Amino acid sequence: MRPAGQNALLEAARQEFAERGFGSASIRNIAARAGMSLSAMYHYYSGKQELLHALLDEGMDRYFASVDAELQAVGGVDAAPADRLGAVVAATTRFRAEHAARSNILLLEERSLEPERLERYSRRQADATSLFRDPIEAGITAGEFHTPYPDEARRGVIAMCNAVAQWWRADGPLTLDALVDRHVELALTLVEYRPRRSFAARGRA
Known part of the structure; x- marks a missing residue:
């Protein structure tokens, strides 16, 4: 079971990648979609590459x-x-x-x-x-x-x-x-x- 914040990040990244593609996706947008700060996001994932792999x-x-x-x-x-x-x-x-x-x-x-x-x-x-x-x-x-x-x-x-x-x-x-x-x-x-x-x-x- 993943923490709620981690699940929120994955769902936010899924939406961002689906709409914009990985190359154009914004790490700031992903954090905003998940309702958290960049520093909080980095607690779970180091960046877009790790999010994509997850x-x-x-x-x-x-x-x-x-x-x-x-x-x-x-x-x-x-x-x-x-x-x-x-x-x-x-x-x-x-x-x-x-x-x-x-x-x-x-x-x-x-x-x-x-x-x-x-x-x-x-x-x-x-x-x-x-x-x-x-x-x-x-x-x-x-x-x-x-x-x-x-x-x-x-x-x-x-x-x-x-x-x-x-x-x-x-x-x-x-x-x-x-x-x-x-x-x-x-x-x-x-x-x-x-x-x-x-x-x-x-x-x-």
């Missing part, structure tokens, strides 16, 4: 938690590949829609990190990519996904989910539940999902 870490923590909850609902790592991929797509789509500002910072501001911080963040991004790669590879191994282009399919699915933060609106014509269902269907189409069926076994039942 925001990226917090965003990733929330994202992984949301994906894990969705995966557990379908049976976790032991679930069928299609269910695992569907869970990751559903969680990512919801996260991008419900946390647009947080998502846009995650997706756009890694370029502003200093090299040492960027290296750590890149490892977390690789872990996020594996959430999609692993079920796709499992589906191909199981003979349920038939795409000859798994890497391109994965990149397409990720791009589709990430773009939600840019365009989806709660007051628009498409509900979030409908969007989630649509994205899961499109993702399974991209990987050419063909579940194994035994008509012989069904005939003997």
Whole structure:
């Protein structure tokens, strides 16, 4: 649990970065948004770079938690590949829609990190990519996904989910539940999902 002042600073920095971008964001504006002095702000964070890194870490923590909850609902790592991929797509789509500002910072501001911080963040991004790669590879191994282009399919699915933060609106014509269902269907189409069926076994039942 973070102190209230620290939470206020993170939220203020998120708003400032989302509105102005990291490069144009003002440390004074962040402190003012949080309702504290610069000296009080420096008690928690040394400057914009540390604030950005904290925001990226917090965003990733929330994202992984949301994906894990969705995966557990379908049976976790032991679930069928299609269910695992569907869970990751559903969680990512919801996260991008419900946390647009947080998502846009995650997706756009890694370029502003200093090299040492960027290296750590890149490892977390690789872990996020594996959430999609692993079920796709499992589906191909199981003979349920038939795409000859798994890497391109994965990149397409990720791009589709990430773009939600840019365009989806709660007051628009498409509900979030409908969007989630649509994205899961499109993702399974991209990987050419063909579940194994035994008509012989069904005939003997």
